[in-house]
Amino acid sequence: MPELPEVETVVNSLQKIPKKTIKSFHTSWHKICYNNKILNLDKSINNKKIYSIYRKGKNIIFDINDNYLVFQLRMTGYLYHSTQLPSNMKYVRCYFILNDDSYLIFEDIRKFGGFYIYKDINHLNNRIGIDPFEKQFTYKWLQENILKRNRQIKGLLLDQNFICGLGNIYIDEILWFSRIHPLRLSSTLSNKEIKQLFLNIIKILKKSIDFHGTTFMNFKFDNMKTGNYKSELEAYGREGKKCQRCLNIISKIKVSGRGTHLCKACQSF
DNA sequence: GGGATTGTTTAAAC
DNA sequence: CGTTTAAACAATCC
Numbered sequence: 001m002p003e004l005p006e007v008e009t010v011v012n013s014l015q016k017i018p019k020k021t022i023k024s025f026h027t028s029w030h031k032i033c034y035n036n037k038i039l040n041l042d043k044s045i046n047n048k049k050i051y052s053i054y055r056k057g058k059n060i061i062f063d064i065n066d067n068y069l070v071f072q073l074r075m076t077g078y079l080y081h082s083t084q085l086p087s088n089m090k091y092v093r094c095y096f097i098l099n100d101d102s103y104l105i106f107e108d109i110r111k112f113g114g115f116y117i118y119k120d121i122n123h124l125n126n127r128i129g130i131d132p133f134e135k136q137f138t139y140k141w142l143q144e145n146i147l148k149r150n151r152q153i154k155g156l157l158l159d160q161n162f163i164c165g166l167g168n169i170y171i172d173e174i175l176w177f178s179r180i181h182p183l184r185l186s187s188t189l190s191n192k193e194i195k196q197l198f199l200n201i202i203k204i205l206k207k208s209i210d211f212h213g214t215t216f217m218n219f220k221f222d223n224m225k226t227g228n229y230k231s232e233l234e235a236y237g238r239e240g241k242k243c244q245r246c247l248n249i250i251s252k253i254k255v256s257g258r259g260t261h262l263c264k265a266c267q268s269f
Numbered sequence: 270g271g272g273a274t275t276g277t278t279t280a281a282a283c
Numbered sequence: 284c285g286t287t288t289a290a291a292c293a294a295t296c297c
Binding site: 001002034073074110158160167257258259 | 273274275276277278
């Protein structure tokens, strides 16, 4: 499922698009835009130049000058640039024809994905939390903000209003590497544990970006390419297998309604 | 056929 | 108020 490294990979794969212009927008899914009626979309989108494409958290932001298209892949979204439409159009939920007759295509098996259209990007920025690669995200910031909350650490890290970009897979990995039990209350973490958490958030996200993300089920980018981080996973998806640190068996429990993988022997409660 | 899968929003419960 | 839980969305896989 696309989290920060996967979204970063997708954004990197779209960098030939900026400076192109949108000729037309096509959709077969009436809920494709979360905050606008499709009927009103054409005049906001057509003939608009795409100035830049960038990321915040899991959001893919298209700056078309007087509007911002903010795509969310959610669980199975697949956004790519191609010279032609796919032969199987079943999961194509919308596409844009650009001025050089190339296509920006959005496919989504589950139809959870889509986009917001904002006049002011602060509508997004005010709603979501800090991105781990922003300058302001420091050990000190994390320490202060973790300690003033009293929530289960996994639930807190899943909260996009707290930190944006982390999801189920990388949180399990980050907590395994940091030796922290996912149910620990945030206010009880030691400074040493928060330091580990901070370092591992940065380290694991960077490493996964280098691997072009994790393809566990559906993740694809740039015309059917897949990510390679799956082979590096230590916790997620490894229930019943040996913890590669202490040789105990990796367990699977439910935390914040999510399947959660951990080693009960070396992640202290 | 039932349950699990997960990102996000919203509502309800505690 | 802060936090947790659950439902809803939708499709597929086992």
